[in-house]
Amino acid sequence: MSYGRSDPEFQTVEMQKEQEDTSKGNASTGNAAETQPDAAASSASRGFRYPGPHRDQYEARKYFVTRAGAFDQAVEDLKAHVIENMGETAHGFWLLTEIDHWNNEKERIVVITDSSLLICKYDFIMLKCLQLQRIPLGDINRICMGSFTFPERSLDRREGEGLRIYWTKQQEPDFLSRWNPFSTEVPYATFMEHPVKNSSQRLIDICQMSPFVAQLVQAVQNVQRQDPASTRTDGLGVVYEPILIETYTGLMSFIGNRNKLGYSLARGSVGF
Numbered sequence: 001m002s003y004g005r006s007d008p009e010f011q012t013v014e015m016q017k018e019q020e021d022t023s024k025g026n027a028s029t030g031n032a033a034e035t036q037p038d039a040a041a042s043s044a045s046r047g048f049r050y051p052g053p054h055r056d057q058y059e060a061r062k063y064f065v066t067r068a069g070a071f072d073q074a075v076e077d078l079k080a081h082v083i084e085n086m087g088e089t090a091h092g093f094w095l096l097t098e099i100d101h102w103n104n105e106k107e108r109i110v111v112i113t114d115s116s117l118l119i120c121k122y123d124f125i126m127l128k129c130l131q132l133q134r135i136p137l138g139d140i141n142r143i144c145m146g147s148f149t150f151p152e153r154s155l156d157r158r159e160g161e162g163l164r165i166y167w168t169k170q171q172e173p174d175f176l177s178r179w180n181p182f183s184t185e186v187p188y189a190t191f192m193e194h195p196v197k198n199s200s201q202r203l204i205d206i207c208q209m210s211p212f213v214a215q216l217v218q219a220v221q222n223v224q225r226q227d228p229a230s231t232r233t234d235g236l237g238v239v240y241e242p243i244l245i246e247t248y249t250g251l252m253s254f255i256g257n258r259n260k261l262g263y264s265l266a267r268g269s270v271g272f
Contacts, residue, residue: 004010005032008104015040016185018151022078026266034217034227039084041147046093046114049221059243060196060199062266063124063195063196063263063264063265063266064124064125064127064195064264065095065107065124065194065203065264065266066196066199066200066203067124068218069111070124070127071095071202071206072123072196073127074124074129075095075110076095077122077127077129078090078111078118078120078129080109080130081132082113082118086113086116087107088113088114088115089112089113089114090112090113090216091112091113091114091219092111092112092212093109093110093111093205093206094109094110094111094112094206094212095107095108095109095110095194095203095206095207096109096176096182096191096192096193096194096207096209096212097109097191097193097194098119098189098190098191099158099162099181099190099191099192099197099245100186100190101186101190101245101246101252102247103156103158103238103245103257104252104253104256104257104262105253105256105257105260105262105263106121106262107121107122107194107262107264108120108121108122108191110191110216110232111210112216113138113220115136115137115138115223116134116135116137117134117135117136117137117140117156117219118132118133118135119132119133119135119189120132120133122264123264125263125264135165135167135189136167136222137210137219137223137224138208138220138223139167139168139226140165140166140167140216140220140236141166141167141168141234141235141236141237142163142165142166142236142237142238142239143163143164143165143166143213143216143217143236143237143238143239144163144164144166144237144238144241144243145161145162145163145213145238145243146161146162146238146240146241146242147160147161147162147242147243148160148161148192148242148245149164149242149243149244150245150246150247151244153245154247156247156251156253156254156255157259158245160192161192161210161239162190162191162192162209162243163190163191163192163209163213163243164188164189164190164191164219164243165188165189165190165191165216166188167187167188168186168187182223190245191207191209192224192245193208193209194207195209200225202248216240216265217236218246220236221236
């Protein structure tokens with residue numbers, strides 16, 4: 001579902017809103033150590049571990065986002081779209097890697113606006129936004145940070161830490177969404193730091209997870225304070241606990257992630 005005036009260059013996915021839940025109270029977080037929302041921004045400054053970021057300049061240049069002006073062009077495109085179609089202002093642009101519910105890595109630009117969190121699939125080769133997912137900030141009710149974990153018998157695992165953002169009281173996808181690798185009905189988004197984050201100072205600034213979390217927490221709190229009636233949650237909870245990725249065989253993600261199919265990447269020349 002698109003919002004605002006239709007734009008042929010953007011395919012927007014509007015998250016389905018859940019039916020009103022009359023039950024009160026936050027979901028149980030087990031033994032996780034939960035922080036108060038007001039302290040979350042400062043708590044989010046703790047570092048995230050990412051396995052093997054690219055420090056080799058030649059290796060990093062394979063990613064088209066490292067080319068001069070590529071990210072700046074994406075920012076200008078998204079600023080124009082946000083103003084023209086949403087009537088809002090974008091306050092932060094971040095380059096992150098999204099991990100879907102099938103453990104596939106996907107290069108994403110994440111934007112924080114006045115009232116929304118936007119997750120953009122951007123083609124850094126053609127310099128064009130291909131898809132835009134919008135989550136109202138007032139719907140975000142939980143942010144989880146921690147190490148990735150997998151089922152005991154999972155064959156495809158990853159190391160490091162990440163972030164998961166929930167925006168409905170339903171914490172897990174339903175049966176059909178869980179087994180559909182292309183589903184957009186999953187009630188959360190999972191991120192980790194982009195593999196080129198250490199290749200330049202500019203990329204360090206836009207790829208770090210901790211400043212992104214701090215800005216997101218502040219933006220959600222502002223929306224909830226300014227218009228409590230419009231929010232669909234009982235407040236924002238920030239927790240530190242393991243992030244479960246429920247994959248077992250993982251053949252598709254094994255092939256895709258090792259070949260970086262989710263990134264705009266130079267893959268060599270063909271010819272003589």
